[in-house]
Amino acid sequence: MKIRRISIYNEFNCIGTDCPASCCRGWRVPVDEEACLKYLNKKGVLGTLLRYSIVKKDGITSLRSVFNRCPFWGPDRLCTIQKQCGTDYMPLVCVQFPRQLSNFGEFCEETLYLACPESARLFLQYAAQDKPFSFSETEGTVSYDINTTNDDKAFLDYLLQAREELVHMLRDGFPYDGMAILHYGADAQDACLHQAPLPHPAAYRENTAERFPMDCDTFNTLFFNGFYHPTLRTVSPLLYKLCKRYIRELGLLSKRKPTAAAQKLATYNAHLYVLLPDLDRLLNRYYEYYLQTGFPDIFEDYSFSRHLLFGMAKTNMLRLFLALYAKNRKQLSTEELASLIAIYERRAPQIEDALKFINRK
Ligand code: SF4
Known part of the structure; x- marks a missing residue:
C-alpha cells in the first residue's frame, strides 16, 4: 500500500492539558464496535462508568455527553480512559483525531483536520514560512x-x-x-x-x-x-x-x-x-x-x-x-x-x- 502523508502530519503531537480548545469538549464521542465490546466487559469502577456512559441513538453508539464534555475528560484536563488503560483503549476516533485517514484502495492519504488548535498552529507555521503542503510517499500497511x-x-x-x-x-x-x-x-x-x-x-x-x-x-x-x-x-x-x-x-x-x-x-x-x-x-x-x-x-x-x-x-x-x-x-x-x-x-x-x-x- 502506498501511503501519502501531508507535510505537517509527522510534526503533530497532541498538547493535552495545554490545549485551548480540547476535542473532549463540544462533541459527542462515537464509540466503535471493538471499543464498545471492551467497555461492556470491563471490570471495576471504570467498567461500571463506561457501561453507564454508553448510549445508542439513531443507530450511533457514543459516550453520553455531560455538560457538553466527554464524561471521561477529568478535572486535570486529561482522559481518564487513557490514563488508566492506555491510548489503545480509547474509542478509535479519539486515537485518530485530528488525523484524517483516507483509504482509496490503491493508496492512502493521511492528513490533519484543522479542527485541532495544534494542527491549525502547524498549518499557520507552514503558511507563514511559505512551506508547501505536499505529500511524501512511503510503502506500508x-x-x-x-x-x-x-x-x-x-x-x-x-x-x-x-x-x-x-x-x-x-x-x-x-x-x-x-x-x-x-x-x-x-x-x-x-x-x-x-x-x-x-x-x-x-x-x-x-x-x-x-x-x-x-x-x-x-x-x-x-x-x-x-x-x-x-x-x-x-x-x-x-x-x-x-x-x-x-x-x-x-x-x-x-x-x-x-x-x-x-x-x-x-x-x-x-x-x-x-x-x-x-x-x-x-x-x-x-x-x-x-x-x-x-x-x-x-x-x-x-x-x-x-x-x-x-x-x-x-x-x-x-x-x-x-x-x-x-x-x-x-x-x-x-x-x-x-x-x-x-x-x-x-x-x-x-x-x-x-x-x-x-x-x-
Ligand atoms: S484538540 Fe488537538 S491538541 Fe487539543 S486535545 Fe484534541 S488532539 Fe490534543
Whole structure:
C-alpha cells in the first residue's frame, strides 16, 4: 500500500492539558464496535462508568455527553480512559483525531483536520514560512479500512491531477475566491466526463480579477441555512458570541440597509488587514490546504463545482469570523488564530448544506 502523508502530519503531537480548545469538549464521542465490546466487559469502577456512559441513538453508539464534555475528560484536563488503560483503549476516533485517514484502495492519504488548535498552529507555521503542503510517499500497511465505494481508478487519477493544477494556480497568484477557479473546475469536470485532457490553467488567467460575490446577503444565506444554531451557545461559546455579533451588527442591518452593512463589513475587514497584512496569502494557503485534504471528496459525487464553491465559502466565512473577532483588538497572536481556526473548522462542514441556496441566486 502506498501511503501519502501531508507535510505537517509527522510534526503533530497532541498538547493535552495545554490545549485551548480540547476535542473532549463540544462533541459527542462515537464509540466503535471493538471499543464498545471492551467497555461492556470491563471490570471495576471504570467498567461500571463506561457501561453507564454508553448510549445508542439513531443507530450511533457514543459516550453520553455531560455538560457538553466527554464524561471521561477529568478535572486535570486529561482522559481518564487513557490514563488508566492506555491510548489503545480509547474509542478509535479519539486515537485518530485530528488525523484524517483516507483509504482509496490503491493508496492512502493521511492528513490533519484543522479542527485541532495544534494542527491549525502547524498549518499557520507552514503558511507563514511559505512551506508547501505536499505529500511524501512511503510503502506500508494500514489498519484502517477502505472508505470509498468508488473503484473508478481513472477518475481518481484525473482528480489528483486536477488538484495539483489547482494548487499550482493558487501558488501562482490566482485568488482563492476568483471565478477562474470555478471556471477551471467546471471545465475540468466537463473534460473528465468526456474523457478529454484537463484544461490548461493559463487559459484562465484573464479571469483572475473576477471574484465570487461574498456580501452580507450571501453570508446570511450561509448563516441561517446550517451554520448558525442556538445550541452553539453551550457547544461552542466563542463561535456563538461571534455569530451573535454578526447577526446583531451586520446580518440584520443588511436586510434593512444593505449599503450600510456593506460599509460596516468593509471597515471590519480593513481593521483585520491592519492586524494581518498578509491575510490574502494566508487565505490562499487555507484554500490550498482545503484542496489537499477535501478535494478527493469529489471522488464520491463527481461534482467539482460544488466542492470548489464549498472551499470558497468556507474560506470567506473564516475571514468574516476573523474580522468579527479582530474588531476592537490591537493584535492577533498565532495562538489566537490557531484556536479560532480550530473552533471554526468544527462547525464549517455545516456550510455545505447552505450552498444549494447560493446556487439558486
Ligand atoms: S484538540 Fe488537538 S491538541 Fe487539543 S486535545 Fe484534541 S488532539 Fe490534543
